[in-house]
Amino acid sequence: MTFGEQASGKWNVPRMWDELYEKLNISSRREAIDAFNKQNKWKKRGLAFIPTKFGIAFTAKFMNQGGALVHLYTDGTVLVTHGGTEMGQGLHTKVCQIAAHAFGIPLADVYVNDS
Secondary structure (H helix, E strand, O other): OOOOOOOOOOOOHHHHHHHHHHHOOHHHHHHHHHHHHHHOOOOOOOOOOOOOOOOOOOOOHHHOOOOEEEEEOOOOOEEEEEOOOOOOOOHHHHHHHHHHHHHOOOHHHEEEEEO
């Protein structure tokens, strides 16, 4: 169970950790950082490799809702304003893809903005 009382299901973190540690060359990167830091008194580098988990919903069902304001312009472009938080998960891209599909227009004609 997570902090939000969500079942975590299959636990893949140890396998993913090992796989990414190797794929990202963490050991050699740390060696390079240590060498750099020994040669530089005032300028330092660092490296963090931290697993995180974000819940995907509220436990109270009535709180799992959202909205978007969709502007349709006469030149055929669309602007979607939503209340989501883009934090590197590709939310803006997904919102644009959904709008483009829904209106049958090219992805390049859809723009997104935070509210």
